[in-house]
Amino acid sequence: MNTVPIIPESAPFTADQRAWLNGFLAGVLSRGQAGEVATEVQEPLLILFGSQSGNAESLAKKLAKEANGRGFQARACGMEALSPADLSKEKNVLVISSTWGEGEMPDNAVAFWEGMNLNGSSPKLNGVRYSVLALGDLNYGETFCLAGRMLDERLEVLGAARVHPRVDCDVDFDDAAKGWSEGVFKALSGVAEKGKQVNEVVVVESESESGEKYHKGNPFPAALVKNVKLNGEVSAKDTRHLAFSLEGSGLVYETGDALGVRVKNCPEVVERVIKGYGFEGDVLVSVPKLGEMRLFDALTEHFEVRGLMGKLPEKQVEVQEWVGSLRKLNPRLYSIASSQKANPDEVHLCVGVVKYDVDGVGHKGVASTYLAERCVEAGGFVHTAEHFRGPGGGGTPMIMVGPGTGIAPFRAFLQERQATGAKGKNWLFFGDQYRVSDYLYEDEIEAWKADGFLTRLDLAFSRDQVEKIYVQQRMLEKGEELWKWLEEGAHFYVCGDASRMAKDVDAALREVVAQHGGKTADAAAAYVAELKKGKRYARDVY
Template sequence: MSRVPLIPESAPFSAEQRAWLNGFLAGLISRGESQGASLSPAAETAKKPLLIAFGSQSGNAESLAKRLAREAASRGFAARAAGLDSLQPADLVREQNVLLITSTWGEGDMPDNAISFWDSINQNGSSPKLDGVKYSVLALGDKNYGETFCLAGKKLDSRFAELGATRVIERVDCDVEFDEQAKTWSSSVFSALETGSAASVAVVAEVAPVVVVEETGYNKKNPFPAPLIGNVALNATGSSKDTRHIAFSLAGSGLDYEVGDALGVYVKNCPEVVDAILSAHSLDPQSEATLPDGGTASLREALISSYEVRHLHGVTPNHLSNTADFVTSLRKLQPRLYSIASSIKAHPEEVHLCVGAVRYDVHGVQHKGVASTFLADRLALGETTGVFFHVAKHFRLPTDLSKPVIMVGPGTGIAPFRAFLEEREATGASGKNWLFFGDQRRATDFLYHDQIIEWVQTGVLTRLDTAFSRDQEEKIYVQTRMLTAAAEMWQWLEEGAHFYVCGDAKRMAKDVDAALHEIIQTAGGRTAEEAIAYVADMKKYKRYQRDVY
């Protein structure tokens, strides 16, 4: 007896796809009838709950978690992705199958959206039990951070085991290039979880292939060749720093971005540094070398354009047997992310950066920051380099334009706040704006001075507090100014102000955080425990956001 096709012609598939799907489903039904079984019960058992929880500071872990949730759903799981800040331990026990994806920031710290969850499972004597929970951890990190590499993921992995949860797959620690490791890990985890039910495996294994939608347009894998249109020194003569305003044209790219996002920039190593390394290691610069993508180039060109060589500069020569051994020991040269310093509403078809050129001497050897000196010294006006946008959903202005905004950004941390203020001006936001800016000396290091003073004069900037550390005997920093203005800051916070920090994670961000807690206690009359809860609440409702590095 003929059957009515299961996939109608109105479905959004080509004729070939409809024919394949109809044949596939008919075969499943036929086998089910011959075995006296129906497809529905098996399909139901395949819908295992799966929670993919993420701790994300810059958005990588969040994007990956959401992508894997879609893949898991296509494999028959009842999957969902959720930030750790939205979860309680009871959620894990209820869903039982949990995948954790987390980055690490600062000196081995939890991402901002994972702190409250970590505290909830790390309380001695009152931590919840996770018996019955099956889990695995994918930790994202950067090996350049040494002992703190992937530390947040390692901590979560260890704590879950201590609380009685069962690993289905051992933790995987990823370096900057995490795509392939993430694919291997997710495939292994999905397979391990699927084997819990023979019926579900039989059905899931024969589901139609997952359709992977390729990104179109310009992105990290296909960067836009952006021409450099601006390179302006922001420090005056006499400064010990070299900070540049860098501008790229986006004309013809079709690209757009939001303030708070970051720009990924493809860079090259300094040819002088590469030549010194080749000489020190007695290597032929014209010998053939394999590139990370499988192609070939001269060794010199490969080291300039494709491999990290920072750790080789100034080290004791190592006479290797051949060029291949040398190249295989190196990491791929990564694009660098910079906080965007402009609003596209104020500068159509442009994107701006605020870059501090890094140069220093170690035992007589001159070292250069790879990306900063590439932008400051080696990329000429009119020349192009590949760029892409990195979405930073964790660092956004309030959607309610009437909300007050407090911004703390010393040094190049001013970058996103220049963008914020341009955006607030362009959108006519009625909310008050308060900026804390600091650097070494007012006369030489007041970055974007004229524009900031104009914002004060026009009222776009409601209040400006500056801290120039070396203009007086006692050093003054942005957190010093915060404490001086504690009463007014507390008033702003109580009015619903959003609080933002950008800059150094190791010291400044921690000092600012401590000052914020102190202000809540002293000006707000709260206990230390109440101040902690107040800040946690700010983070929960996205009123305390950080872009730190």
Template structure:
């Protein structure tokens, strides 16, 4: 046999890789010179497996995981991306190399599609040891949530280590601007895994391909469309304690489209009066030039209105921040806000609608305003434009089978995606039944989209409507109360394959609705608590229980 080295010592491979390549290529050369059968072991070994698991509520973690899978494949791994709801601990043991990307939801909660996986690894004695599994975690979150920032990722990272997995790169915790940190993390983890893995001939002999983050063609978060505001209508009647607005933007000339269930990203500005009060309190010159978060400079006043997040500065006692440059350095970048879309393109071509509750409150005599909500309600004039982009929400979709029943729970501005759902179901002639639970404070002043909803009832588009106006009687009544009252029919719809959707407040409403769902499955369905939990887990796995909560 030819034993002359084919790959020289100067080649950019490890000694182990050179030895393997020399042996393999020598076998190929000898097979070509022989009329006999190919020697055993002359085929290339399999590529190194890499599982990229994601826990995703709004789609960011899923998008990053799929992007990383493409990059890893280009570098020679046999990579695949998979939702945590499709995985068991045994999958990690089998694939050995695991990268996990997860967001945190609500008050430090796991994303919906990560709950069953978390339960499977967090129950003592039920999870296999993960000895030998190499892993790293990328956690997505929002620092505004304080102690619960990236908590889901932190919990999973710690638990995998407890089960014996080997952390190849320390966990990275990302704030809302995650692209740069995610790229740094992915580069580090792939390099770490490459250093410990023996890759196939294809992976070792081909140039390493680095897939950079590819921006979407056309308009996107980094290249928003300047959309014109074409409607700003008050949805509450006189006497309401709330200020809820129907907001509509024109998409004319953008070429953009969306699906019901998606979200709209809106670029907003801070209130000029608030900015002026902060600048005055600190004694700064509003016209001095300061650096912007990304690139370039602007006057301090313009930078604070359009580019920096000042929420935690409003109402503070001025201290001694030092120079203006030091002051600005401590500010976070002003982020666009995501809103559930409240319209269907089939009903409103070249338009996108929102349902926005303006936030205003007073603390110690100081009036506070929600940055985005009051920007849309009072500071963006009709006919003016602001940057928008669409955020795909694959986790929140109508059933592809249009005959399936749909149950929707959306109190307050949570009605937004269900207005879109019902417009879509009507426009497509979907034969499936529709049931809406809507709640707010008072029927006379807070029945959002009243006329349109009642028309759907009259047309039969809405098979059933249950409302809960909490302050119309002495005893508070909420959407979950109405669910329990209708438990028997609710269970019947579930058994018919109904898809269940919830939109709105994550802190209380969504948890109370989830508790009511468990109770209905137990009482009306005759199930134990454990059976109800399994029933709901199966609903989530089959995309029959979807939430858009915030």
């Protein structure tokens, strides 16, 4: 066989373009001089993802690119696009799944998971080879990576053969995910590469997948240009509108995306931790990939210190050993509250400052208090959220439920529609505690309502009356009209608290469909499931 040329990295192409050209040239030269097609067939590989915030989806797509470079015919696919029975037609399946809420499946994986557990109808997966990468957060204890663990166990029960052990990842998942993928490819080695020359393996590490200069590994130093308290003086809350400059960054974001922000620990908290452990802040410690630095600086910028004061050792520990046991201080993700079409050189956030007392001891959120009280410039990057996009057509009706800081992406959606002249109807459900002090972005929202751009506006201020009222109750009150909008093709969006609000809104939506659509509870649930499958029902919950 002819030797396949490799487009050198010095050539004026992006990594994706080089990969495509290499594949194209490989296909051309795999044909004989008489035009005969080579007999090698690429081994198929399905990379299936269940994603809530976009991490699993991003990993799956990146892995598919790498797998194609290793000789596989790989494709990444969301779980909403397949049924479990479809897996019986696959030979090699890699599953990447996040977990959200209290150990729940991602929204796009719910129907798939239910299909894997139908009595008497679950597919037989004998002959399917698989491995699972589970994403989660160790702070959730027993439910850590639960969705991935359940998928792994169920695939085995249905007869699939595990080719590599499942790996459970904490929020700092990059290294663990890389180790898992290397293990998987080693386990599958010889399958795809037998009799086939493997060319350049495309692994994007120094740049983002879109080729941007600034990304998670190299965030842009964004100057904070605006910090405005959105609540009134009598409010019990402190919600900030924050604007960061993107001038000169080249960063591009879409409505629905999140901004990843590098944060720092409170200096006073760091000092208390260092003193409590009997260390000196100026002692030098080694930080992986960064080298030596002062302990104070390492704890301020690179490691989690929450809760450390309650875990003091009975005897003195060696400082470097102790540092090696700490969790990495990871970036925080915030829903973007602006449209780049309306704000070309800025990105906006809506952040609720977290402060509370436990047994008389004050506590505060690491990220929110840093951004609200100490930030002047922060490292930022765009976190793509393909699952939470506005309707593709400008004429499509849009229903948005976003109480509290959940208003953030819907401010962006509305700015975008206004900037592009979209004619679709817009309906916003917003709520908080008191109208007089907690009506976030009141002037903008009321202006949109006054000029007709915001077709409908329903407000729920829970404490303005004796009986508390929430957005889900407003949905039920307007159920008949809401049902009409859904039947007209409206897209339905929810943003905010996952533990209660999002679940109550989902229950209210099903009730609206059942009552005004004349459906049974099961039929209403199926209708809502179809909305999700058709990407007309999306949630950005936390």
